[in-house]
Amino acid sequence: MTGLMAPNAQPGSKPAVILDAAVRLFLDSGFGNVSMDMVARAAGVSKATLYAHFRSKDELFAAMMAQRCDGLMDGMGCEALCGMPVAEALTVIARRFFTLLLSPKTLAVHRVVLAESHRFPELARAFYESGPAVAIGRLSAFLADADRRGRLTVPDSELAAEQFLGMLKSHLHLRLLLGMEQVPDEAEIARFVNGAVGLFTRGYAPAVSPPAPSGS
Amino acid sequence: MTGLMAPNAQPGSKPAVILDAAVRLFLDSGFGNVSMDMVARAAGVSKATLYAHFRSKDELFAAMMAQRCDGLMDGMGCEALCGMPVAEALTVIARRFFTLLLSPKTLAVHRVVLAESHRFPELARAFYESGPAVAIGRLSAFLADADRRGRLTVPDSELAAEQFLGMLKSHLHLRLLLGMEQVPDEAEIARFVNGAVGLFTRGYAPAVSPPAPSGS
DNA sequence: GTCTATAGATCGATAGAC
C-alpha cells in the first residue's frame, strides 16, 4: 500500500475495534448508507471517541479500505509453479484466482471501491495496485518464463495475463457483483477453470510441437 | 425491458425534460449524491412538478435507468456475420463490443448500476438481461453456428462466448470504471481485439485442419 | 480520552395558493 494511513492496529485497542466495526458496516452497506452513529454504536464507543481517532468519515473509510486491500493477494505466490507442467500450473493459478475473486470479502471490496471510486480516486488506485495489478504482474511473469523455456509461445505476456484472468472473470464476476447469483459450486468452477486453461494452452501452444501432455 | 415503467417520452414534454436532466445528473454523480432539488433545477421545473410526475426519487431513478438500458445493445446484431470467415466476423463483433463497452455512456451505466444494485435488485437484473446477457446470447448463437458448420470446434458455446467477451473486458474495463485510464486509442483497441481473436481462433480451431488463414 | 447533548446543514416529500 502507498501509505493512506493504517493506525496502529493493536488488536483490542479502540482504533482496531472501530475499524472492525467500520469494515463490517461499510463493506455490507456501502459508504453512503452507513452513518457515523451506526459505526459508533457497532463499535461500542461514543461518536466523540470515534472522531478522536478518525478526523472524518472519509478518513475512516479510507483507513478501512487500506486495511482490506493490504492482504488482498496473499496466497497468490507463483514461486513453486515454475517447475510444474504449464497446464497444471495454470490450473492452480486459476483456482486460486477464482477462489479469491469470488469470495464474499473480495466481492464486497469490489462493490464498495467501484461505488466510491469517484469520491476517492486515490483509493481506487490503491485498490487496483494492491489487487488486480499484482495478479496480472505475477501471471505475466510466469507466462514470460514459460515462453522463455519453450512451453508456450506468448509474444505479449501482459496481454496474455489479462486475457487469462479476463476469461475467468468473464461475466460471472459481474453477475455476482450485481447480486444475481450465489457463489458457484465446484462443478461450475471446474467448468470455467478447465475451459480457460484448455483454450489458453491450445491457443498459446509452442510453435510446431506435438500435443504431448506431460513430457516435452 | 421487463416493464419498469418508462413514461410517455413525448420529446419536449415535462417528463422527458425531467428524465433528461436525471440521466445527466445520476449517471454523472450516482444516486446518493444527487438531490431532488438538483434535478428540479437542472430540468427547469419546481420540485412539486417533479413529484407530480415521479412519485419518489427511487421511481425517477428506476425510470431513468430503464430508459438507458433499452437501446443498450443496438448495433450488436450478428445476422450478416454468419457468412463471413470466422476470424473476420469475430473481429467485427469484438470491435463493436469494445466500442460499446468502453463508451462513456456505457461505463456510466455500469458504475451506477453496480453502485445501487443492492438498493435496486430488479434494476440490476433488468440491466444485465438487456445488456451483457444479450451480448452473450448472440455471440453464443454465432459460435454454435460456426461449430455446426465446422469452422470452429466449440463444445460449450455459452462458455466460449463468456471467455471471448471476458478476454476483451479483461481488467481494462475495471481500470476505466475506476477512473484510472482514459478510453484507449486505436492501437490499444487493436491490440486487445487482435489478441482475443487470435487466441480464440487458434484455441477453438477445427480438429485437424491446416492453419490456413483465409480459405477453409 | 470518554461521554451526553446539540448545533448546523441537507434532503425527501408535502401543503396550499394560483
Added chain:
DNA sequence: GTCTATCGATCTATAGAC
C-alpha cells in the same frame, strides 16, 4: 399542472462536562 414555502427526519461534526 405549476409554483413557493416548509415540515420532519437524518447526518456530520463539535462543544463542554467529567
